Amino acid sequence: MTAKTLYDKLWDAHVVRTEEDGTALLYIDRHLVHEVTSPQAFEGLRLAGRKPWRSHSVVAVPDHNVPTRDRDQGIADPVSRTQVETLQQNVRHFGLTFFPMGDIRQGIVHVIGPEQGATLPGMTVVCGDSHTSTHGAFGALAMGIGTSEVEHVLATQCLLQKKMKSMLISVDGQVGPGVTAKDIVLAIIGEIGTAGGTGHAIEFGGDAIRALSMEGRMTVCNMAIEAGARAGMVAVDDTTIDYVKGRPFAPKGAYWHQAVAAWRELHSDPDARFDRVVHIDAAGIEPQVTWGTSPEMVLPVSGKVPNPDAVTDEVKANGMRRALEYMGLTAGMPVSDITVDKIFIGSCTNARLEDIRAAAEVVKGRRVAGNVKLALVVPGSGLVKQQAEAEGLDRIFLDAGFEWREPGCSMCLAMNADRLEPGERCASTSNRNFESRQGLGGRTHLVSPAMAAAAAVTGRFVDVRELN
Amino acid sequence: MEKFETLNALVCPLDRSNVDTDAIIPKQYLKSVKRTGFGPNLFDDWRYLDPGEPGMDHGQRRVNPDFVLNQPRYAGAQILLARKNFGCGSSREHAVWALSNHGFRVVIAPSFADIFFNNSFKNGLLPLILDEAIVDQLFHEAEATPGYRLTVDLQAQTVVTPSGASFPFQVDPFRRHCLLNGLDDIGLTLQHGEDIRAYETRRRTEAPWLF
Numbered sequence A: 001m002t003a004k005t006l007y008d009k010l011w012d013a014h015v016v017r018t019e020e021d022g023t024a025l026l027y028i029d030r031h032l033v034h035e036v037t038s039p040q041a042f043e044g045l046r047l048a049g050r051k052p053w054r055s056h057s058v059v060a061v062p063d064h065n066v067p068t069r070d071r072d073q074g075i076a077d078p079v080s081r082t083q084v085e086t087l088q089q090n091v092r093h094f095g096l097t098f099f100p101m102g103d104i105r106q107g108i109v110h111v112i113g114p115e116q117g118a119t120l121p122g123m124t125v126v127c128g129d130s131h132t133s134t135h136g137a138f139g140a141l142a143m144g145i146g147t148s149e150v151e152h153v154l155a156t157q158c159l160l161q162k163k164m165k166s167m168l169i170s171v172d173g174q175v176g177p178g179v180t181a182k183d184i185v186l187a188i189i190g191e192i193g194t195a196g197g198t199g200h201a202i203e204f205g206g207d208a209i210r211a212l213s214m215e216g217r218m219t220v221c222n223m224a225i226e227a228g229a230r231a232g233m234v235a236v237d238d239t240t241i242d243y244v245k246g247r248p249f250a251p252k253g254a255y256w257h258q259a260v261a262a263w264r265e266l267h268s269d270p271d272a273r274f275d276r277v278v279h280i281d282a283a284g285i286e287p288q289v290t291w292g293t294s295p296e297m298v299l300p301v302s303g304k305v306p307n308p309d310a311v312t313d314e315v316k317a318n319g320m321r322r323a324l325e326y327m328g329l330t331a332g333m334p335v336s337d338i339t340v341d342k343i344f345i346g347s348c349t350n351a352r353l354e355d356i357r358a359a360a361e362v363v364k365g366r367r368v369a370g371n372v373k374l375a376l377v378v379p380g381s382g383l384v385k386q387q388a389e390a391e392g393l394d395r396i397f398l399d400a401g402f403e404w405r406e407p408g409c410s411m412c413l414a415m416n417a418d419r420l421e422p423g424e425r426c427a428s429t430s431n432r433n434f435e436s437r438q439g440l441g442g443r444t445h446l447v448s449p450a451m452a453a454a455a456a457v458t459g460r461f462v463d464v465r466e467l468n
Numbered sequence B: 001m002e003k004f005e006t007l008n009a010l011v012c013p014l015d016r017s018n019v020d021t022d023a024i025i026p027k028q029y030l031k032s033v034k035r036t037g038f039g040p041n042l043f044d045d046w047r048y049l050d051p052g053e054p055g056m057d058h059g060q061r062r063v064n065p066d067f068v069l070n071q072p073r074y075a076g077a078q079i080l081l082a083r084k085n086f087g088c089g090s091s092r093e094h095a096v097w098a099l100s101n102h103g104f105r106v107v108i109a110p111s112f113a114d115i116f117f118n119n120s121f122k123n124g125l126l127p128l129i130l131d132e133a134i135v136d137q138l139f140h141e142a143e144a145t146p147g148y149r150l151t152v153d154l155q156a157q158t159v160v161t162p163s164g165a166s167f168p169f170q171v172d173p174f175r176r177h178c179l180l181n182g183l184d185d186i187g188l189t190l191q192h193g194e195d196i197r198a199y200e201t202r203r204r205t206e207a208p209w210l211f
């Protein structure tokens, strides 16, 4: 038998049929749904007189639009409210599993899937959201899809797709203390570029990835899409299985043992061939900070803002000039001279318990700097929030001058009331620093939770390893 | 879905790489529960000088005269010429709806982000990949020649310039077939309902915990 990659194994296990040109019908095990990309899909289903093929496979939750405070007053913005209510009506109409606002299990779709055990190793997972790649951390094939595909999966339980190319990113050796999963993935994107993984399914491997917790692996896979790859994944090991065990949707009893035996096979065979292999030296990775308007515009915290005049590719140089102007930065400026106005600790990249603990550790006993107008912590789910509170982390943040909010996407994309004002600069643990992503004219610097916390207490970007 | 066969249309050059879907259609417009009405908000942050919100009369807003879409010479363009990694970022299909609603039928670029690429085909918008050098040439010609039009022939898989130069392009046979015939792929897939059920039956014995 030929050696297979993890991606080959996941793919082969889900192909229903293949057309002559290689287009396959791929069976989908788990379909996660949120309010923004689903209304038109449900409407399409209804108009065509169709029903969900397997309603049991769907888990729905509102996250993008929900307010992060004063929830007892409902959603003030009528357009947002309509969208959340539309989801509610659709799940009721079609009889789908749903965690409404106010349910302790509500949260960001990519946080709650794994938390509930709704995401399992070996599954195909889709959601109308590009960061679905997060779930690949479980040795699953997880992909973001568009609304037409949401409708297609609802109606047929399948996705039409051609097999992607395979890519292994091996992060060799170990990162130093104070360097996190977020720094690893930002460094990877800095290396291969935002289109580096286009057309590929990326497997993240190497000792530095193996050493990560599930939370860390999710952070890395989350940003596979920022490297251009629709899917990112990590092989199953004890860390994976320990995480899944006992979660509400996870298999129990005899099924559990049968499942674990199958999951143990979810890794690339030793001589499997990848279309592309990239090696990254973990020891060389420093805490990272993005300086521009694309995640590939990233620097180690000790770095200086680059000079477009030194770049020969004209299209690239022009992109850099536009980014510098938008970001209000000058070439040659040290990253550590950049001061910030707002702090956002949250999003499906970094709003799990481990992230909040890491930020709290830095904040503990310190105060938010005077020049910081707003510092927000938005836990990824109601359960993350509850656990953090049980550990007293909310007090650490509140005492330091942070705000402690209800779970949702919040200022990651600013569809609710949390946003940047024009020109404001933010240290953010989210995943996209695009123009106006966090509010019209807002300037986003992507960092790890610890680095965001360090920026909060010093008012600028500092190497968190040098605090104290 | 609207059929796509051939198109001869005006070209609008958008000279930026990594154009993301947040830029194509900003988040505030994603609150709509419809598939239509996104045209006026295509590239909203670049196109207007004042901030926009859903429900506004966008005809009353201050337009940015420097933005290419607002220049009279490109009015009515149905072909968008773009740089590499077009459509990166969020999976929002609203980006494709906004381009279509505005009137675009084709986007030509050296490369596209995967999800955007997929979404386009589902809505009769043809994302067409040409070599970077050719795209560069088209940019020069389009900017230098008012009224510059291209002919895109999906049947023949060619892009033809006004001077008669013809560039072949690749497209998946299955996608081409669906686009040429305006086929709804859900209907097509449901024709294989038996295969899906057979798969489920087999899978249920292999991995019963999934059901």
Ligand code: SF4
Pocket (backbone or CB within 6 Å): A063, A064, A108, A109, A110, A129, A131, A347, A348, A349, A408, A409, A412, A413, A430, A431
């Ligand atoms: S947290 Fe941000 S990236 Fe994640 S699902 Fe929400 S909006 Fe998308």
